Amino acid sequence: MHGLSELLGIAVVAVTATLCGMAMVQFRQPPIIGYIFAGILLGPSALGLVQNRESIETLAEIGVIMLLYFIGIELSLQSFRQIWKIAVGATALQIVVSLLLVSWLGPRFGLSPGQILLFAFCLAVSSTAVSVTVVQSIGESNTRTGQLVIGILIAQDLAIAPMLLIIAGFGNGGMPDMGSMTKIALEVSFSIVVLVAVIVLLTRKKSFNMPFADLIMTKRDLTPLAVLAWCFAFALVSGVLGLSPAFGAFLAGLTIGNSAQSHVAHKNAEPIKVVLLMVFFLSIGLLIDLEFLFANFLAVTTILVGATLFKTLLNILALRLLGRKWDQAFLASLLLGQMGEFSFVMGAVAVSVALIDQILLNYLISITVLSLITSPFYVAVSRRLHTQMLEKGGEIGLLTLIGTVLVSLSPFSRRRLSKREVQRLHHEWKKSQQGKQPKGKRWKVGG
Numbered sequence: 001m002h003g004l005s006e007l008l009g010i011a012v013v014a015v016t017a018t019l020c021g022m023a024m025v026q027f028r029q030p031p032i033i034g035y036i037f038a039g040i041l042l043g044p045s046a047l048g049l050v051q052n053r054e055s056i057e058t059l060a061e062i063g064v065i066m067l068l069y070f071i072g073i074e075l076s077l078q079s080f081r082q083i084w085k086i087a088v089g090a091t092a093l094q095i096v097v098s099l100l101l102v103s104w105l106g107p108r109f110g111l112s113p114g115q116i117l118l119f120a121f122c123l124a125v126s127s128t129a130v131s132v133t134v135v136q137s138i139g140e141s142n143t144r145t146g147q148l149v150i151g152i153l154i155a156q157d158l159a160i161a162p163m164l165l166i167i168a169g170f171g172n173g174g175m176p177d178m179g180s181m182t183k184i185a186l187e188v189s190f191s192i193v194v195l196v197a198v199i200v201l202l203t204r205k206k207s208f209n210m211p212f213a214d215l216i217m218t219k220r221d222l223t224p225l226a227v228l229a230w231c232f233a234f235a236l237v238s239g240v241l242g243l244s245p246a247f248g249a250f251l252a253g254l255t256i257g258n259s260a261q262s263h264v265a266h267k268n269a270e271p272i273k274v275v276l277l278m279v280f281f282l283s284i285g286l287l288i289d290l291e292f293l294f295a296n297f298l299a300v301t302t303i304l305v306g307a308t309l310f311k312t313l314l315n316i317l318a319l320r321l322l323g324r325k326w327d328q329a330f331l332a333s334l335l336l337g338q339m340g341e342f343s344f345v346m347g348a349v350a351v352s353v354a355l356i357d358q359i360l361l362n363y364l365i366s367i368t369v370l371s372l373i374t375s376p377f378y379v380a381v382s383r384r385l386h387t388q389m390l391e392k393g394g395e396i397g398l399l400t401l402i403g404t405v406l407v408s409l410s411p412f413s414r415r416r417l418s419k420r421e422v423q424r425l426h427h428e429w430k431k432s433q434q435g436k437q438p439k440g441k442r443w444k445v446g447g
Contacts, residue, residue: 012049016042017278029376030133032281036373039285050286064280064341065249066273067129068157069231071150072253073266083144086322087151091124091159093318094311098124101310114170114355118346121163122364123307125156125340129277130375134335145328148319149335154250158191160342161244167349191243198251202258210259224268230256231269281372284344288369292362300366308371308378312337338375339368 020038021031042050099120106116131153140146165187210216216226231252238248256265293300315333320326347364350356356364 009049013038013042013282017282021278028380030130032129032133032277033373033376035278035281036285036369039282040288040290040369041285042282043286043288045288045290061280062276064345065231065235065246066269066276067132067280068246069249069253070266070269070273071128071132071154072250072255073257073262073269074253083148083151084155086148086319086324087155089322090152090315090318091155093321094124094156094314095121095159097314112170112355114167114350115360117170118167118350118355119364121167122339122343122346122368123311125160125163125342126153126311126336127338127340127372127375128153128157129281129341130338130372131335134376134379140331140335145331148324148328149332152332152336156340157250157342158195158247160345161191161247162187164244164346164349167346167355168353170353170355187243190241191247194243194251198254202254208259210256210261223264224272227256227265227269228272230265280341284341284369284372287344287365289362289365293366296363296366300363300370303363304367304370304374307339307367308337334379337378339371341368341372343368 017035017038020034020041022034024031024034024037039050040046044050099117102111102116102120102123106119111119131149135141135146135149140149165183210230212226216222231249234248234252234255235245236248238251239245256262259265312333315336316329319329319332324332343364347356347361351358351361
């Protein structure tokens with residue numbers, strides 16, 4: 001009976017997540033938002049059908065690794081080489097300005113130096129999963145804007161490992177010693193050297209075959225397992241070297257994405273990634289405490305609005321200073337305006353070293369969950385308003401504003417691009433095709 005109850009529990013989770021994902025799609029929002037709602041609904045604060053989250057959290061960590069693996073597979077190295085300076089520059093500005101802001105506000109709320117660093121880091125990073133999903137849903141994957149957003153997200157993800165080390169070093173309110181700071185500097189330098197070396201090596205070759213490609217990639221039974229093994233082998237080596245496993249997964253994706261087997265790898269790993277990402281966002285919903293959220297709703301929403309506007313304006317300023325056009329900077333900043341899923345990881349590390357208590361963790365979780373849920377809607381409304389302002393000479397009325405909000409949320413309407421947007425997307429697509437090298441040998445999955 002115990003085994004049967006566990007099986008029923010898995011069935012309930014899968015069905016609830018699917019239904020919530022379908023509901024979000026009907027409202028023209030990413031299904032991952034539905035998975036968060038499913039976690040909230042099934043979690044201890046609501047129906048209480050899921051109490052033990054340890055197994056789900058393990059699968060969620062695997063989901064993050066798979067996400068970065070797929071980003072590496074889909075990333076165009078030629079495009080990334082053109083924008084890496086902008087991506088690194090924008091990420092550095094986000095971290096520095098976020099540190100300055102939280103350092104100014106922190107003492108007024110009694111935050112310690114370690115807590116200031118934690119919240120500044122959480123404020124600086126955006127959600128890779130949500131941003132990439134929204135980029136794909138609005139047709140920006142192959143445009144300069146989409147590549148810029150993904151480049152910035154990658155730069156942020158690479159900064160996660162040193163951020164976690166710094167947070168752990170401030171445990172119990174103490175300051176890290178010189179040995180810890182030296183270790184952090186060495187690990188950051190090593191990861192940068194490895195990444196640059198891999199990118200330079202891969203861009204020198206148009207295409208190459210993966211090891212044992214003839215044996216593995218032509219067998220339907222072995223291909224999915226081989227794709228997973230390649231990902232986790234790199235993640236394991238990266239972890240042994242003291243770097244983030246997610247960083248290793250990203251390098252694995254870069255490698256296989258520039259091989260002749262990239263199409264087969266992507267096709268076979270996609271269903272696995274979808275399931276694991278569902279589990280990851282479901283686990284995020286399980287973390288939220290609804291009683292705490294309702295009791296502190298005003299404070300949470302005030303911080304959320306302030307953080308969203310701050311991140312958007314900061315990204316616009318950073319991208320404009322780095323030479324991006326207004327339209328590109330505006331849309332990219334909207335896509336990067338939410339809090340990131342790695343805030344939960346940093347919060348967990350902070351709790352484990354007694355840097356923050358449960359109350360501060362609940363604030364961090366509540367703000368981040370609401371930010372992830374509202375981000376696609378925020379992008380849709382802001383983008384529509386921006387387009388209408390351009391078409392109407394910069395002036396819109398109250399009725400236009402209300403109509404834009406309703407249309408962006410309506411499940412019965414279909415979004416129609418304006419003529420200006422169609423022309424821009426076509427122009428960006430043509431630019432993205434310039435200078436592309438033809439792919440090498442394509443592999444088909446055999447029996």
